Amino acid sequence: MSTGSPASASSYAPRKILITGAAGFIASHVTNRLIKNYPDYKIVALDKLDYCSSLRNLIPCRSSPNFKFLKGDITCADLVNYLLVAEDIDTIMHFAAQSHVDNSFGNSFEFTNNNIYGTHVLLEACKVTRKIKRFIHVSTDEVYGETDLETDIGNPEASQLLPTNPYSATKAGAEMLVMAYHRSYGLPTITTRGNNVYGPNQFPEKLIPKFILLAMKGEKLPIHGNGSNVRSYLYCEDVAEAFDVILHKGVIGHVYNIGTQKERSVLDVAADVCKLFRLNSEETIHYVQDRPFNDQRYFLDDQKLKKLGWQEKTTWDEGLKKTMDWYTKNPHWWGDVSSALNPHPSISMLTDSTDNYDTLFMKCGNRTETQIGADSGLKFLIYGRSGWIGGLLGKLCRDKGIVFEYGNGRLEDRNSLVNDVKRIRPTHVFNAAGVTGRPNVDWCESHKAETIRANVVGTLTLADVCKEHNLLMMNFATGCIFEYDKEHRQGSGIGFKEEDTPNFIGSFYSKTKAMVEELLKEYDQNVCTLRVRMPISTDLSNPRNFITKISRYNKVVNIPNSMTVLDELLPISIEMAKRNCRGIWNFTNPGVISHNEILEMYRDYMDPEFKWENFNLEEQSKVIVAPRSNNELDASKLKNEFPELLSIRDSIIKFFKAKYLKRGHVAVCKVHNTDSQFWRKILRYIPILLNNSNRKVRDGNVSLWYDKFLSSGPLFAEFSEGEHSQIMLKDLVIDNVWDVEELQRLLGLEKADKVMGRVGKFRNSEDVILWLPEKNGCFNTKSAWDVVRVRLPKFEWAKWVWHKCLPKKIAVCMWKAVFNCLSVDEKV
Numbered sequence: 001m002s003t004g005s006p007a008s009a010s011s012y013a014p015r016k017i018l019i020t021g022a023a024g025f026i027a028s029h030v031t032n033r034l035i036k037n038y039p040d041y042k043i044v045a046l047d048k049l050d051y052c053s054s055l056r057n058l059i060p061c062r063s064s065p066n067f068k069f070l071k072g073d074i075t076c077a078d079l080v081n082y083l084l085v086a087e088d089i090d091t092i093m094h095f096a097a098q099s100h101v102d103n104s105f106g107n108s109f110e111f112t113n114n115n116i117y118g119t120h121v122l123l124e125a126c127k128v129t130r131k132i133k134r135f136i137h138v139s140t141d142e143v144y145g146e147t148d149l150e151t152d153i154g155n156p157e158a159s160q161l162l163p164t165n166p167y168s169a170t171k172a173g174a175e176m177l178v179m180a181y182h183r184s185y186g187l188p189t190i191t192t193r194g195n196n197v198y199g200p201n202q203f204p205e206k207l208i209p210k211f212i213l214l215a216m217k218g219e220k221l222p223i224h225g226n227g228s229n230v231r232s233y234l235y236c237e238d239v240a241e242a243f244d245v246i247l248h249k250g251v252i253g254h255v256y257n258i259g260t261q262k263e264r265s266v267l268d269v270a271a272d273v274c275k276l277f278r279l280n281s282e283e284t285i286h287y288v289q290d291r292p293f294n295d296q297r298y299f300l301d302d303q304k305l306k307k308l309g310w311q312e313k314t315t316w317d318e319g320l321k322k323t324m325d326w327y328t329k330n331p332h333w334w335g336d337v338s339s340a341l342n343p344h345p346s347i348s349m350l351t352d353s354t355d356n357y358d359t360l361f362m363k364c365g366n367r368t369e370t371q372i373g374a375d376s377g378l379k380f381l382i383y384g385r386s387g388w389i390g391g392l393l394g395k396l397c398r399d400k401g402i403v404f405e406y407g408n409g410r411l412e413d414r415n416s417l418v419n420d421v422k423r424i425r426p427t428h429v430f431n432a433a434g435v436t437g438r439p440n441v442d443w444c445e446s447h448k449a450e451t452i453r454a455n456v457v458g459t460l461t462l463a464d465v466c467k468e469h470n471l472l473m474m475n476f477a478t479g480c481i482f483e484y485d486k487e488h489r490q491g492s493g494i495g496f497k498e499e500d501t502p503n504f505i506g507s508f509y510s511k512t513k514a515m516v517e518e519l520l521k522e523y524d525q526n527v528c529t530l531r532v533r534m535p536i537s538t539d540l541s542n543p544r545n546f547i548t549k550i551s552r553y554n555k556v557v558n559i560p561n562s563m564t565v566l567d568e569l570l571p572i573s574i575e576m577a578k579r580n581c582r583g584i585w586n587f588t589n590p591g592v593i594s595h596n597e598i599l600e601m602y603r604d605y606m607d608p609e610f611k612w613e614n615f616n617l618e619e620q621s622k623v624i625v626a627p628r629s630n631n632e633l634d635a636s637k638l639k640n641e642f643p644e645l646l647s648i649r650d651s652i653i654k655f656f657k658a659k660y661l662k663r664g665h666v667a668v669c670k671v672h673n674t675d676s677q678f679w680r681k682i683l684r685y686i687p688i689l690l691n692n693s694n695r696k697v698r699d700g701n702v703s704l705w706y707d708k709f710l711s712s713g714p715l716f717a718e719f720s721e722g723e724h725s726q727i728m729l730k731d732l733v734i735d736n737v738w739d740v741e742e743l744q745r746l747l748g749l750e751k752a753d754k755v756m757g758r759v760g761k762f763r764n765s766e767d768v769i770l771w772l773p774e775k776n777g778c779f780n781t782k783s784a785w786d787v788v789r790v791r792l793p794k795f796e797w798a799k800w801v802w803h804k805c806l807p808k809k810i811a812v813c814m815w816k817a818v819f820n821c822l823s824v825d826e827k828v
């Protein structure tokens with residue numbers, strides 16, 4: 001027996017209800033209510049789990065025996081026909097639709113397909129199967145078009161339908177089909193037209209949840225146009241009750257408005273949200289471009305439904321407070337919704353729900369809600385797969401678990417880009433494609449057509465496609481469009497700002513880049529221009545790396561410049577995409593660094609043998625074709641957005657240290673106030689040794705690092721297992737030629753003889769020093785290791801390194817230290 005109040009003996013009693021779009025906002029409240037109040041109704045919930053629906057919305061139903069969820073699309077006629085028959089459905093409540101007005105200005109075919117064609121498929125299935133006793137079609141107040149602000153008379157159900165936007169046009173179109181199936185085939189239909197609904201579970205593309213989530217983050221509330229548009233807001237539970245009433249008491253063939261007389265303008269809503277969050281509304285409100293068309297008001301005559309016995313119960317203040325409390329408690333309900341919080345989100349920015357049916361409905365018994373759906377909601381389309389930055393971006397996405405695909409299209413071929421966008425449906429597009437010239441930008445001087453095709457035509461085409469699909473393009477551009485001038489002198493600390501006009505067109509490459517940047521300003525709503533300069537990464541094997549480049553030149557100039565440390569800034573570009581940053585950004589680390597400063601670091605910490613020669617700009621001009629830009633970019637805009645951004649020098653130090661100096665792997669040592677020079681030299685060689693090692697370096701029991709890598713400071717060592725009185729390099733196996741003669745010469749014949757061929761036990765420890773020369777005087781540690789392992793399996797082995805890469809002087813000192821001939825305090 002039913003327990004819900006509105007159903008009575010005289011009212012309609014459904015047996016098995018199909019609810020379409022059940023995991024969406026309004027339908028989920030209706031489903032949860034019906035499941036709870038009417039245990040003898042069977043409910044089949046159908047939803048394709050689009051971006052704005054979530055199985056989480058149906059959690060209250062999941063263990064009810066009268067509930068069944070099916071993932072499927074109403075536009076699939078076979079599925080719908082089968083379902084009606086197999087599930088023996090007698091009632092349909094049809095909520096499934098594309099419902100967001102803003103989206104419909106971008107991709108209205110989706111709306112026609114879902115809202116009109118989908119409804120048609122359902123109606124036709126009802127006609128064919130002939131089992132439906134009640135078909136409740138959910139429409140909207142928007143089908144009446146806008147209401148005059150002056151009038152007090154709401155639209156009664158008999159009003160003319162005059163939709164104004166693509167969304168409401170599709171809803172009106174669907175209504176026409178419903179009416180036609182009622183008249184032509186006698187389908188028992190009822191249509192509802194509702195005001196705006198709000199409350200928990202709503203996808204935050206809609207005004208109220210969007211403003212609440214933005215206010216929670218302390219971000220600005222975007223007001224479309226002047227914010228005077230008025231809407232009437234109903235709380236979701238009241239609306240669920242209205243559907244309950246209509247289901248049971250509605251009259252076949254009738255239309256029911258679900259309305260309220262309580263109206264709020266967008267500015268009122270913003271002010272109320274600010275009040276709840278104690279924010280200053282004047283500071284928080286931010287006016288943005290309006291929708292192409294924005295109905296001023298929808299005003300309904302709500303008497304007809306009231307006569308059936310329904311009444312709105314929740315006051316605005318109460319409803320808004322409850323909604324705010326819910327979003328505050330469930331900030332991650334929808335995962336990463338940064339795209340939806342955009343002032344004008346588009347459907348292609350939003351990804352399908354990644355709800356896992358199993359997770360939520362099969363194995364839900366032992367899962368907690370926090371485990372459900374930690375999806376980021378992002379999907380990147382990246383151009384520049386074979387390039388350096390494009391490759392690094394892909395790797396970064398993989399590491400961060402961000403879904404991405406490389407574009408197949410060529411930038412200059414518009415159709416191929418459109419195909420990529422349609423196929424991938426990305427939330428953001430990254431453009432790291434283009435030509436920079438091989439081996440350098442001089443190439444562009446002799447390949448002007450190719451340069452224009454890729455860097456000008458291609459970039460602009462992609463920007464235009466992104467605009468057409470309302471997508472944000474993160475464009476890797478260049479900062480090499482400026483040169484020091486009177487207002488921005490070298491060493492002055494005054495850098496070029498984002499709004500400055502490029503003043504360097506010395507090379508064809510820079511010239512075209514400056515032109516493109518200017519033209520991209522016309523796409524400022526869809527493009528984020530990142531001015532990269534002299535990119536640096538810890539991957540020294542890449543010839544595009546500025547450090548690698550200058551370390552290979554015969555002679556280099558020595559001029560301070562702004563530069564981009566990709567290890568730090570590429571993750572920031574992803575964060576910028578999430579935040580939907582637009583416009584131009586100097587994408588460099590704050591401050592400048594000179595060629596020599598970089599090469600000094602390289603010499604000191606990567607290759608002590610490294611030498612270079614400087615020359616001046618005049619001399620340089622003789623060996624290059626086009627002049628190069630030298631400048632300082634003002635990175636304060638980026639620093640304001642990302643206060644943790646490191647200065648160029650600190651950034652290089654941090655990332656090189658992290659990559660080349662891994663803790664806990666290498667050495668066992670006792671170091672009190674040891675001379676730092678000695679250690680610094682050893683540490684410098686560790687990356688080289690590791691790179692040459694064909695064995696994996698095992699986790700040691702000691703962390704050893706230089707506290708401020710690349711600068712002077714005390715050596716810091718941390719022991720996890722007792723102190724050792726000797727220095728050892730542990731588990732460094734180098735499969736290479738060992739120079740025994742040199743060892744004899746340096747250590748003295750006698751000592752070297754003692755060492756060679758001897759497997760000695762280390763004093764006060766289990767560790768063993770091993771030296772096994774082969775007959776030809778060469779030493780192969782790999783085979784030695786195998787021999788020793790077999791003979792002395794229970795010992796931990798330490799190996800002494802004697803290798804070309806290690807300067808002999810240091811090697812000897814280390815040798816002496818191992819054999820206690822040298823106190824660790826002794827200076828090298």
Ligand SMILES: O=c1ccn([C@@H]2O[C@H](COP(=O)(O)OP(=O)(O)O[C@H]3O[C@H](CO)[C@@H](O)[C@H](O)[C@H]3O)[C@@H](O)[C@H]2O)c(=O)[nH]1
Nearest residue numbers: 099100101140141195196206207222223224229266294343
């Ligand atoms: O960031 C934003 C988002 C919205 N708005 C404005 O807020 C109002 C409400 O917008 P929204 O929440 O998107 O709702 P509507 O466009 O009024 O449409 C909703 O209400 C209709 C009933 O009136 C339903 O049919 C639709 O499916 C539902 O999306 C509109 O004037 C928008 O221009 C802003 O000013 N800033």
